Amino acid sequence: MAKNKFHDGPGPSQRQLRVGELIRRSLSEVLARGDVHDPDLNRLSITVGEVTTSPDLRIATAYVLPLGGTGQEDVLQLLARNKGELRRMIGKKVGLKFTPDLRFRIDETFDRLDETRRLFSQDDVRRDVEADDQDDT
Template identity: 30%
Template sequence: MSSFRIDKVASMIKEELSLIFLHKIQDPSLSLITITSVKLSPDLKLSKVYLSVYEKEKREEVLTKVNELKGWIRTQLAGRIRVRFVPELEFFIDDTLDYVEKIETIFKKIHESDNKEND
């Protein structure tokens, strides 16, 4: 399968999942979630969905709740997209922003130490 098709289906799934989380899920603990990316297997049967959760301390709780709703979410997705087979959904926490924060902190420390040496 061409990577263009895979990317297009992944983008469509990401957009529809975002709308499902925004409009269909009424749980307030799942309100501050962002779908950051969707990665599809080459056969389009497995979809890895990466979530960004605003409140870091609630990540595991949110992931557990989302996994409990996985079947319902997949059913909602099936009604919104036109593909022969709706992929299985696997949800993961996207911790990319944690790495960005860590690197920014390191840069700040380096910059501060450089300023102290120059004084």
């Protein structure tokens, strides 16, 4: 059974985090400025929430979300179609010896936040949380 790198063993290294953040900033900048030669992609406003890298830094997975959250599959297809150009642009900006292969996934963080807020707003959950807070004091 494969281990999930986020739940078993140590988390990502400082280098993985640093490279992921560099790629995230560069990708966000390229997408915001509309530097890609694809008018369909340039028409969209895309948020790059996080970029994770494999331990060997050969694969970078960008978690993205289109503004408003609609057209997610279209965004993934457009990004995949322009993956080579995006990789070249990021490689120039980041200056790594080897530019990772880019993968794109939908960022579900916002959906999980909404669900968490919904759960905490339920009367029975709020009552339990308040009871726990009183027990701690």
